[in-house]
Amino acid sequence: MTEPSPPTPEAEAVRGHDVLRRSADTLWRRLLGGVLLLAPDMDEPLRLSQPADVLWELLAEAIPFDALVAVLAEAHDVPADVVRNDLTPLVERLLAAGAIVVVRQ
């Protein structure tokens, strides 16, 4: 298992209006303090620890990236720009691994 790391150079850039959701092909389990993912293009499971696991809960249904940022910013009482900067590499890594998909651009 690995903690999230910066996206690979091939990672797809996410844009604010991209609508995202979990890929049906991604295997996952709830953990004590996180979730564990295994997407088709992952070599080994990826552990998303709190609070990043909230992202996985929100992605159960299609949601625009901008809305994800807004929800998390409000939940953690943190400026949206800060959340966006923190979230973008993780979301792009998940996109690159096929764990989540863009359902509408």
Next chain:
Amino acid sequence: MAPNDPAIPTDTVDAILTAAVAHGLDGAPEWPSGPFDDDTIRRAVLRAREHRLVGALAEAAFHGAFLLSDEQLALLADYHAGAQSHVLELERALGKVAAVFDAAGVETRVLKGLALARTIYDDPSWRVASDLDLLVPSASFDMAVAMATASHGLDGTQNVVELRPGFDAEFGKEALIRLGDLELDLHRTFVAGPFGHTIDLDELFADSTTFTVAGRTHHTLSPHFQLLHACYNTALGDYPVRLCAVRDLLLCHRRLDADLGAVIETARRWGGLAVVQRAGELIVDAVGPTIAGELRRLAELDVPRRERWLLRAYLTPARSYSRPLASLAVIPGVRARLRYLRAIAVPSRHYLRSRGWTTRTHLRRAIDRLRHD
């Protein structure tokens, strides 16, 4: 290490395990209240690991029923995450195996952990599994093993081959295939020994329950046979019993649309009343009569003397030898019995080589085990 027999809780670790077995069921005992010392929790987690109950501990901690310190929670979280990492690898392998078998028209029924996690547990996150278990029709068994080990198939390795050519498809319980770090168990019947020979295997493929993993539909047994298989697995799967099997049986009974009376009748028809009766006894021993509920009926069944005798072959450390001998009593037909006897007494050189034995050491080992029973 083999798990210990379940007992009435005499210390905190036992009480934690008993609470884990029945967690979420009506009438379940309260979880022991803390604070606990770290050594108690470490021992509880290790015992839960032996009994494959780490998922139940995690579930209870997740829902606030099992209160732990931050350090204790971190220990449990690590064991749970490690176990679930393995399960995700197994689920990925299930998809690959199913794709190969489906393309070849080999029918399967997923057994045990991977199927139960998706059909009787509230959340698959709370059931761990060690292997990938698939039931395959006898007629397809050799083909399934060949495909699992073929370089153009799944590229698995069968370290211990069958006793003699054709033995597994006619008499065997399972073939164990290594797929990298994972184990694929191809089952022909539920259990080794006499009670595995008296099951009507065709019935198991007449119907199914489906579940989905990563977009692919898989088949497991119908609710009726899931409940019956849970009885066989509890009674005969591990000796001593693993408490996860007890929890599975309790959940199967509460959550599947299966009639216990009909299950008993099938067991009677298969000559397996002793099996379901023992499962009932183990349930009552593990969780008491209140939580066992209707499953107490199993413990109260009258079992034919012959079945009691056959059951003894399973309840001994020498069971890898006593079960084959007892099987001779139930295999129908003189010729089939002779084929079976020849295979267990004089295995092929290929088999002996795969175990690192000679004919002489094989026989001496069998005699020693049976003599010391």
